Amino acid sequence: MKSLSPDKIRNIALIAHGDAGKTTLAEAMLFTGGAVSRMGKVDDGSSALDFAENEKKRQITINLGLGHCTWNGTKVNILDCPGYADFYGDVKAGLRVADAAIVVLAAPAGVEVGTELVWQMIESSNQPRMICVNKMDKEHADFRKCLDAAADVLGARVAPVVVPIGAAEGFKGVVDLIEQKAYITEGSGKAKKEDIPADMAEEVAELRTQLIEAAAESDEGLMEKFFSDEELTPDEIRGGLRAGVAAATIVPAVATVATSTAGVEPLLDLVAGVMPAPADTPEVRGTKPGGEDEVTLPATADAPFSALVFKTVSEQHVGELLFFRVYSGTMSSGSDVLNSTKNESERMGSIYALIGHDRKEMESVSAGDIAGVVKLKITSTGDTLCTKANPIVLPTVELPKPVLSEAVKSKTKGDEEKIATGLAKLHEEDPTFTAGYDRVIKQTIISGLGVLHLDVMIEKLKDKFGVELEREKPRIPFRETIRATASAEGKYKKQTGGRGQFGVAWLRLEPVERGSGFEFANEVVGGSIPSKFIPAVEKGVKERMEAGVLAGYPVVDVKVAVYDGKFHPVDSNENAFKMAGSIGFRLAAADANPVLLEPIYSITVTVPDEYLGDVMSDVSSRRGKIRETGQRGRYQVVTALVPLAELYKYSTHLRSITQGRGFYEQEFSHYEEVPGDVQAKVVAESEKSEEVA
């Protein structure tokens, strides 16, 4: 297979609010482009892109789907991204490697919450985009209203390019305003090219003026022509649009009915003729491995190879399949490469062109193109592959951080090891999902982007690894500390016939600054404890600190000094002094005004203006302290410090009080003393559980 020139490739991500018809549109593009012989349907599970069992069951896109077709000699790589916030990791991954996005709206609904959220993502990276108003055949479909909402709510400078003929039951087809041709739908998958219906002449003229004005904006020559009422040629319009789209100042809009493929031909024309190609970014920018120095490579097929792995899928019996985009050079299967992120060698396995789960082996893949590769040993999502001679690390995929944690345990005893392996594999596949055993709270904690995300992961674990998990509420990793200085005698004495056990250590405990941990000082003079037993005293202290003195949580931020003691030449040994250290610590801590510390998290909540009041009062009711509020576009960003104990299921609650429009990130900040009533409750619970045990 000869390598494709990077100006003959388009990498397009489809993004939307769930249910707008993205996957159906992707199927329609594949079908119209001749890549599949039958149009797959989401509804009966025959979709080429939503082929995973959990996607068929829920009829939603969970995994980033990959497909491609050829249109007017251009290869169009389609990245069908999920539409639910729970799977935004894959949206970020898809957008990272796409040169442009198609934002799909459902015509009856217009701009929805999910549209705003994905719009924000492309807005922040200034990514070129177009809007597709889909479902024009549905009741209440209104193309103009959708474009107005895109302008008002999203702030888009919209240029209508493909407009509908009729709407809802009266939908007949579309008009391509550039070529001035009508596509009249004739049953599924077919359209007849005709002249524009006479009764639409006025409307078309008006919309076309809007289009031309937008196209002319980015080019002075075109602007002059426009103002002198000269006709712009289709190529001039495309040229003008191209510049505006590349700068992300203009957003072309098309109307479609994905289920019947209406509008999809001119949509593909627009993708191939106007949307940016990899060749439009002639330089690949990255950094030198292990440093910050910038490295650049030409984005051409004959340059040194560089590629970014943006997604890992693992299928039983097949192993891991990694999706990657080549940014420069050409790569064939079996070649040796460098994983510059991990600084290790890697060998490329077979390389595939993918349409959903159908794969065709490719001999090589070159700059600008997207493919899958198998049998890589050390590479995972976000890594760069390149040549040893020209190492470069490409900007990685910036994934959202987990916002929801749950504790889980095995349904059946004895599965623990399999569960640990399975969870680790799932994390590798999807880094927005994390899992691990927490020693302090003695629970396995899984974290992800939402309830649905965790549901899907638990299901995957069952399907792929045959082990089942049960959910439980996570315990809070409290800590304990002291607030005063106190001393006590730790005495351990046992006489049980024969040789006894004897050791006495006087300890003084002092509070130290929060976060400074543990200090130990030996102030014994005159050999009241032989120095060989001092480490045993320290060991006893540490063990007691781990086990806690109030409610079983580790003690932190204490200085312990051993300053006196007694020993016996025969009965003293390490164990006796260890016990003395432990007892001394417990007794002194009880007098040192002990207190529970709780983890405080810093949260950043992003919400539209109208929810700010609700969010702030909700944060306060969670013992939270607002640190800062600020405006970001149409959104308010609130930073606050909130105890972890009050954040359980917060993401679900936030979604419900903001109609799904709010989202947040959290990060551990520090430990703080808990209020007296909370402490009393935790201590009482720990005493109760000790009684049961």
Ligand code: GDP
């Ligand atoms: P996604 O969640 O955005 O990927 O949306 P899907 O492609 O899964 O489509 C959601 C539902 O809308 C499915 O039942 C589709 O058959 C249906 N659908 C998609 N496009 C159209 C359309 O243009 N017209 C109509 N009437 N239904 C559509």
